[in-house]
Amino acid sequence: MEEKRRAGRGDPLDVALALEEGRDRPGAAKAKAEAAPHEEKQRRANPEGRAKPERNASPHKHGQGSGTAIAWAEARRVARGAGRRLAGRAEELGEGALGAALARGLVALTDLPAFDSSAMDGWAVAGPGPWRLSGEVLAGQRPSGRLGDGQAVGIATGAVLPPGATAVLRREHGTVERRADGEWLRVGRPHPAPAPGQDVRRRGQECRSGEELLPAGTVVTPAVLGLAAAAGYDELTVTARPRVEVLVLGDELLERGLPREGRVRDALGPMLPAWLRALGADVVAVRRLVDDAEALRRAVAGSDADLVVTTGGTAGGPVDHVHPVLARLGARLLVDGVAVRPGHPMLLAELPSGPEHLIGLPGNPLAAVSGVLTLVAPLLRTLAGHREPAPYAAPLTADVAGHPSDTRLVPVVFDDDSAARPLHFAGPAMLRGLAAADGMAVIPPGGARAGDEAAVLDLGLVGGPAWGSGV
Numbered sequence: 001m002e003e004k005r006r007a008g009r010g011d012p013l014d015v016a017l018a019l020e021e022g023r024d025r026p027g028a029a030k031a032k033a034e035a036a037p038h039e040e041k042q043r044r045a046n047p048e049g050r051a052k053p054e055r056n057a058s059p060h061k062h063g064q065g066s067g068t069a070i071a072w073a074e075a076r077r078v079a080r081g082a083g084r085r086l087a088g089r090a091e092e093l094g095e096g097a098l099g100a101a102l103a104r105g106l107v108a109l110t111d112l113p114a115f116d117s118s119a120m121d122g123w124a125v126a127g128p129g130p131w132r133l134s135g136e137v138l139a140g141q142r143p144s145g146r147l148g149d150g151q152a153v154g155i156a157t158g159a160v161l162p163p164g165a166t167a168v169l170r171r172e173h174g175t176v177e178r179r180a181d182g183e184w185l186r187v188g189r190p191h192p193a194p195a196p197g198q199d200v201r202r203r204g205q206e207c208r209s210g211e212e213l214l215p216a217g218t219v220v221t222p223a224v225l226g227l228a229a230a231a232g233y234d235e236l237t238v239t240a241r242p243r244v245e246v247l248v249l250g251d252e253l254l255e256r257g258l259p260r261e262g263r264v265r266d267a268l269g270p271m272l273p274a275w276l277r278a279l280g281a282d283v284v285a286v287r288r289l290v291d292d293a294e295a296l297r298r299a300v301a302g303s304d305a306d307l308v309v310t311t312g313g314t315a316g317g318p319v320d321h322v323h324p325v326l327a328r329l330g331a332r333l334l335v336d337g338v339a340v341r342p343g344h345p346m347l348l349a350e351l352p353s354g355p356e357h358l359i360g361l362p363g364n365p366l367a368a369v370s371g372v373l374t375l376v377a378p379l380l381r382t383l384a385g386h387r388e389p390a391p392y393a394a395p396l397t398a399d400v401a402g403h404p405s406d407t408r409l410v411p412v413v414f415d416d417d418s419a420a421r422p423l424h425f426a427g428p429a430m431l432r433g434l435a436a437a438d439g440m441a442v443i444p445p446g447g448a449r450a451g452d453e454a455a456v457l458d459l460g461l462v463g464g465p466a467w468g469s470g471v
């Protein structure tokens with residue numbers, strides 16, 4: 001009871017800091033789970049799930065308990081609905097297409113297999129044995145003629161079945177006898193005679209020409225490349241990759257060497273581009289900017305990307321320039337703060353000119369990742385034409401303390417039974433938990449108990465398979 005009251009009254013930042021120091025408080029989680037409304041319940045109670053009215057960017061402080069934060073699930077919906085699928089374009093069939101989404105369904109350009117062929121090395125036979133044996137047909141060759149009943153020809157796996165052949169006898173199931181009148185093939189004991197059609201791959205077994213093999217929106221994986229090649233494609237029509245520019249803000253950031261004199265290494269510059277590519281983006285530039293409003297304004301206004309992602313400067317500190325710059329650019333804030341920990345100062349803005357959207361990720365590295373999962377991934381999926389991944393849930397192995405009113409995203413690893421074990425070192429400024437994690441569990445306001453099913457966001461495969469462009 002005491003725990004419950006403490007948690008209910010606690011400053012949200014206190015809770016975040018307690019977690020950052022690894023002082024998870026399972027008791028508080030239990031108590032609050034009973035007291036606080038579950039986000040999903042709130043959503044059901046408001047099935048419309050409408051976004052808060054959009055606001056023009058204001059130069060004033062945001063994301064610091066100003067009351068503008070929207071629920072986590074709502075923020076994802078707003079981000080998903082903020083853009084439109086980009087146009088399709090032809091892409092050579094190869095690694096360059098990996099990670100893009102098919103703009104049209106993949107329709108077979110041929111029957112597969114394209115012809116009747118042998119599934120085994122052995123002999124193509126016609127009718128019942130013994131068979132008089134002559135010649136051989138290898139993969140890629142045309143058979144020289146028709147087989148009559150009682151005739152056989154040597155055949156390799158994948159070779160065209162000669163017309164008239166009724167079955168294939170595997171090499172290990174037959175014996176060849178040399179006689180004065182030629183070579184004769186018999187079924188070797190104890191094997192049965194091949195049934196009609198045995199070990200024959202029939203034309204069209206896998207698909208008929210014109211059949212849809214994969215729907216539009218399928219992400220191009222290595223397997224899709226293989227299937228498309230088999231089905232006759234030299235290029236694919238894929239949805240263009242959203243062009244994304246990353247602006248890393250912060251005078252305190254170092255590109256190399258050890259942290260020193262109050263400065264820290266930039267952890268986001270090396271992390272975000274690969275992550276964004278895995279989400280289907282074409283990362284056109286990563287720029288580090290000093291904390292200067294005019295430099296930021298020029299960089300945003302001058303960008304020709306579809307989406308600009310900034311890191312840092314989202315809060316209300318003395319050199320946090322993102323809000324004022326958006327206000328100067330006449331941006332509309334679609335999301336200005338999200339009820340999620342970490343990451344609550346994240347924002348999504350629509351710009352009147354230049355890049356269509358800007359997503360401001362908080363500077364704390366795990367908070368930035370929370371912004372990637374909450375705003376960037378849903379928007380990129382829409383722009384890139386990716387389908388929504390199937391959600392999945394896993395039981396938690398331990399109680400997880402909740403925030404009184406916000407969703408928490410907590411790094412977890414799957415154990416041998418596919419249960420999710422919450423990791424320590426999950427404070428907003430930490431990456432140690434995340435780097436060891438398989439996913440991020442979504443902990444509703446109030447927390448969750450051991451055994452509760454928690455939704456888990458995949459990390460390597462955020463929002464779909466992680467096939468980057470490789471560049």
Ligand SMILES: Nc1nc2c(c(=O)[nH]1)N[C@H]1C(S)=C(S)[C@@H](COP(=O)(O)OP(=O)(O)OC[C@H]3O[C@@H](n4cnc5c(N)ncnc54)[C@H](O)[C@@H]3O)O[C@H]1N2
Binds near residue numbers: 064316345
């Ligand atoms: N008075 C308040 N202050 C803060 C609040 C609040 O509610 N009231 N919220 C805190 C939270 S939560 C977050 S998250 C941060 C978000 O701040 P910004 O987006 O403005 O980020 P910065 O101030 O620029 O940086 C925060 C922190 O992260 C470090 N950082 C920034 N960029 C990087 C990078 N690329 N690699 C590694 N580390 C980075 C930076 O040095 C700071 O330590 O605001 C809190 N403050």
Ligand code: MOO
Binds near residue numbers: 364
């Ligand atoms: O809690 Mo902040 O949003 O560090 O991430």
